[in-house]
Amino acid sequence: MTSLLEADGVSKGFPGVQALSDMHLELRHNEVLALVGENGAGKSTLMKLLTGALAPDAGHFRLDGEALDPHRSRDISIIHQEFNLMPDLTVAQNVYIGREPRTLGMFVNERRLNERTGQLLDRLGLPLDPRALVKDLTVARQQMVEIAKALSHDARVLIMDEPTAALNDAEVEVLHGLIRRFTGPDSGVIYISHRMEELKRVSDRITVIRDGRFVGTVATAEAELPQIISMMVGRELNTGATPVNVREDRPPVLRIDHLSTKSLLRDISFEVREGEILGVAGLMGAGRTELARAIVGADPVSAGTISVRGRTVRIKNPARAAALRIGYLSEDRKQFGLLLDQSVAANIAISALGQKLSRAGFVDDTKVRITAEDAVRTLKIKTPGVRQEARYLSGGNQQKVVVARWLAKECDLLIVDEPTRGIDVGAKEEIYQLLNDLAAQGRSIVMISSELPEILRMAHRVLVMSGGRLRGELSAAEATQERIMHLATSGATG
Amino acid sequence: MIARLQQLWAFAGLIVISIAFVIATPMFGTYGNIVNILFSTVVIGLLALGTTFVIVTGGIDLSIGTGMALCAVMSGTFVVTWGLPWPVGVLLAVLFGGLIGLINGFSTARLGLPPFIATLATMLVAQGLALVVSESTPIYFNDAPGYLLLSTGTIIPEFPNAVLVLIAATAVAAVLLRKSVLGRYAFAMGSNEEATALSGIDVTRWKIAVYTLAGLFTGLAGVMISARLGSAQPATGAGYELQAIAAVVIGGTSLSGGKGSIVGTVIGALIISVLNNGLQLLSIPQEWQNVILGIVILIAVYADMARRRTAVL
Ligand SMILES: Nc1ncnc2c1ncn2[C@@H]1O[C@H](COP(=O)(O)OP(=O)(O)OP(=O)(O)O)[C@@H](O)[C@H]1O
Numbered sequence: 001m002t003s004l005l006e007a008d009g010v011s012k013g014f015p016g017v018q019a020l021s022d023m024h025l026e027l028r029h030n031e032v033l034a035l036v037g038e039n040g041a042g043k044s045t046l047m048k049l050l051t052g053a054l055a056p057d058a059g060h061f062r063l064d065g066e067a068l069d070p071h072r073s074r075d076i077s078i079i080h081q082e083f084n085l086m087p088d089l090t091v092a093q094n095v096y097i098g099r100e101p102r103t104l105g106m107f108v109n110e111r112r113l114n115e116r117t118g119q120l121l122d123r124l125g126l127p128l129d130p131r132a133l134v135k136d137l138t139v140a141r142q143q144m145v146e147i148a149k150a151l152s153h154d155a156r157v158l159i160m161d162e163p164t165a166a167l168n169d170a171e172v173e174v175l176h177g178l179i180r181r182f183t184g185p186d187s188g189v190i191y192i193s194h195r196m197e198e199l200k201r202v203s204d205r206i207t208v209i210r211d212g213r214f215v216g217t218v219a220t221a222e223a224e225l226p227q228i229i230s231m232m233v234g235r236e237l238n239t240g241a242t243p244v245n246v247r248e249d250r251p252p253v254l255r256i257d258h259l260s261t262k263s264l265l266r267d268i269s270f271e272v273r274e275g276e277i278l279g280v281a282g283l284m285g286a287g288r289t290e291l292a293r294a295i296v297g298a299d300p301v302s303a304g305t306i307s308v309r310g311r312t313v314r315i316k317n318p319a320r321a322a323a324l325r326i327g328y329l330s331e332d333r334k335q336f337g338l339l340l341d342q343s344v345a346a347n348i349a350i351s352a353l354g355q356k357l358s359r360a361g362f363v364d365d366t367k368v369r370i371t372a373e374d375a376v377r378t379l380k381i382k383t384p385g386v387r388q389e390a391r392y393l394s395g396g397n398q399q400k401v402v403v404a405r406w407l408a409k410e411c412d413l414l415i416v417d418e419p420t421r422g423i424d425v426g427a428k429e430e431i432y433q434l435l436n437d438l439a440a441q442g443r444s445i446v447m448i449s450s451e452l453p454e455i456l457r458m459a460h461r462v463l464v465m466s467g468g469r470l471r472g473e474l475s476a477a478e479a480t481q482e483r484i485m486h487l488a489t490s491g492a493t494g
Numbered sequence: 495m496i497a498r499l500q501q502l503w504a505f506a507g508l509i510v511i512s513i514a515f516v517i518a519t520p521m522f523g524t525y526g527n528i529v530n531i532l533f534s535t536v537v538i539g540l541l542a543l544g545t546t547f548v549i550v551t552g553g554i555d556l557s558i559g560t561g562m563a564l565c566a567v568m569s570g571t572f573v574v575t576w577g578l579p580w581p582v583g584v585l586l587a588v589l590f591g592g593l594i595g596l597i598n599g600f601s602t603a604r605l606g607l608p609p610f611i612a613t614l615a616t617m618l619v620a621q622g623l624a625l626v627v628s629e630s631t632p633i634y635f636n637d638a639p640g641y642l643l644l645s646t647g648t649i650i651p652e653f654p655n656a657v658l659v660l661i662a663a664t665a666v667a668a669v670l671l672r673k674s675v676l677g678r679y680a681f682a683m684g685s686n687e688e689a690t691a692l693s694g695i696d697v698t699r700w701k702i703a704v705y706t707l708a709g710l711f712t713g714l715a716g717v718m719i720s721a722r723l724g725s726a727q728p729a730t731g732a733g734y735e736l737q738a739i740a741a742v743v744i745g746g747t748s749l750s751g752g753k754g755s756i757v758g759t760v761i762g763a764l765i766i767s768v769l770n771n772g773l774q775l776l777s778i779p780q781e782w783q784n785v786i787l788g789i790v791i792l793i794a795v796y797a798d799m800a801r802r803r804t805a806v807l
């Protein structure tokens with residue numbers, strides 16, 4: 001039987017980088033094919049070639065055995081790793097952009113548009129309002145809009161480039177349900193993810209890519225995770241770093257009392273001790289990001305107090321937070337993290353620039369370069385050099401850059417929001433190790449994450465939020481997946 | 495690297511245009527005429543230097559033209575009306591420009607007004623105030639010969655001081671934009687202001703600083719134009735801002751922010767002067783000079799966008 005989609009001998013180079021060399025990929029009918037590889041391995045590039053967003057240097061593509069011109073074909077639909085939504089338009093306008101129902105051939109029929117989108121969303125089981133503005137949605141909900149948009153095309157091949165990076169387990173379940181319904185005798189899914197546990201659940205076969213080359217394809221049922229991982233990274237990986245113990249008598253660095261905001265947060269109190277990694281778990285919309293933003297002064301606080309090292313402070317903006325040695329790494333690297341058209345070095349140095357990378361108002365470029373090159377080495381950021389513009393890095397490598405920024409700046413308290421979003425297994429270990437090292441040095445980390453395994457492994461203590469409130473606190477010993485989920489789904493608005 | 499390339503483009507453009515004029519008229523290449531071109535670049539050049547910083551942050555400053563006229567009038571007030579020693583007058587006039595910039599910065603960064611609107615308002619206010627303060631009459635610096643020498647004097651024989659001032663200002667601006675923390679933050683804010691703020695940078699404060707810096711250059715331009723004319727002309731100034739912005743854009747600085755260089759700006763300003771000068775030598779009427787300048791801007795910006803489009807994917 002011919003395969004649904006086939007790519008052969010595919011090569012693609014960029015200035016300074018050979019992203020793909022003689023790559024091969026085969027998707028069968030009725031199949032979910034997982035594509036895995038390290039950050040910068042060439043996964044997204046291959047998908048851009050399949051959808052015609054980029055032109056290959058060499059290679060050919062076949063759909064049902066017939067030559068395929070990706071540039072023309074409407075049979076392939078993709079959810080990009082980086083969102084392509086118009087923030088000022090509504091959900092419905094985004095989903096049907098360019099294909100709006102019209103009145104008299106000229107005017108957009110908003111009512112029909114919203115109806116149609118509503119039906120689509122219902123069919124997919126996505127809890128979205130067609131009239132909501134995309135910019136008001138959280139990252140996870142924006143992801144859902146992307147999914148709805150891709151599925152509205154009635155394509156035969158659906159490509160998902162890290163669709164779950166921003167989702168938590170419950171949302172991932174919804175997505176996997178959608179995938180199962182989508183795949184049929186005439187269609188298939190290519191699924192890219194760095195969440196290894198997912199592969200078992202969702203995929204039929206797994207194709208591994210390394211440094212732009214095809215390494216192998218294995219049937220998921222027969223594959224073992226360590227085997228896949230060593231195919232990906234070309235070596236054995238130690239995934240054992242566990243947090244050091246924190247002494248209970250350490251003084252608190254940050255103390256939050258009865259904090260509320262106008263939008264979501266209600267009466268939140270907790271403290272973070274020196275040398276502690278505090279996990280914050282919760283479902284999408286629980287208010288975790290809002291909490292972080294309120295603490296660092298990115299959003300206004302309506303009630304409550306914040307104390308740093310025993311002194312009550314008013315943090316009116318993130319600069320003030322930085323002066324108090326508190327840093328915040330946003331979950332949304334594209335909107336709130338990266339300086340896309342600046343160099344990797346500039347991106348890494350920006351936070352520490354005023355602190356230790358300059359003298360008398362003038363930048364010490366040697367120090368900047370050394371700091372950036374160090375980060376590139378420790379985090380294995382794949383880039384031709386620190387002068388490369390951040391926009392040309394792969395998604396995971398961009399994430400490493402924003403992580404590196406906060407490692408370069410010496411903070412006493414670092415709030416990291418989905419720090420390993422889109423980062424490959426190997427690099428995740430490096431980041432866990434670095435966070436553990438910081439804690440061992442007496443720094444404190446607040447780690448917001450939708451990946452429970454990550455929270456369970458890293459945190460000394462876990463706070464669980466839902467509906468803008470704190471629902472409970474678990475020690476590392478008490479915390480289990482079940483208990484966290486139980487708390488996370490408690491509460492009226494949960 | 496790409497920014498360098500753009501400068502090369504602009505630089506190549508400057509060379510090509512110059513060669514064309516050399517061929518068209520022997521007058522163009524004489525030492526006297528080259529000094530002339532440099533001399534006529536001073537005012538636009540100073541304005542363009544300051545406004546490069548603003549444009550790099552993704553902002554715009556429309557107030558520099560009439561702001562310059564107001565600074566010239568203030569300089570006249572300090573030196574002529576109040577009879578202060580001229581160096582003190584110069585200093586105060588430059589600082590006055592900084593004050594105008596500070597107000598622009600406050601309105602945009604603190605009050606959150608769009609820079610276009612905030613500086614448009616300042617532009618009108620400055621235009622009016624220049625006339626009010628001077629009572630609509632030019633202020634002549636006849637009694638302050640030292641002041642006039644600032645522009646037309648020659649520390650280096652046959653090389654006007656004004657050009658030295660421009661060279662010094664260029665050096666200062668280049669170092670500030672490329673090497674100072676302020677310059678780096680300007681680029682960062684122009685790239686992604688929210689991300690910069692969340693990186694712990696006080697964007698309000700730094701943006702005010704950027705506009706204030708631009709204002710200082712405006713003040714200096716006010717001094718230099720009045721020294722050259724021998725008088726502060728309250729009704730001039732409008733239109734200079736657009737020429738300065740044109741120079742910045744021709745030099746490859748992106749109006750959407752995050753990209754730009756001082757070298758580019760200087761080349762841009764020189765291209766404008768060379769065109770004006772050469773076309774004048776060829777006796778092409780003023781109105782046609784503007785047509786040609788407009789076309790050059792179009793080509794320069796299109797080239798910039800075309801290179802961006804190819805670089806995006
Ligand atoms: N437009 C571009 N210009 C230059 N280099 C590029 C460009 N796009 C991708 N690259 C490089 O090509 C390589 C492959 O990138 P790609 O985005 O395909 O990686 P990926 O496998 O999707 O990684 P990730 O898991 O981090 O998303 C990377 O080294 C990246 O830096």
Ligand SMILES: [Mg+2]
Nearest residue numbers: 044081394395
């Ligand atoms: Mg990718």
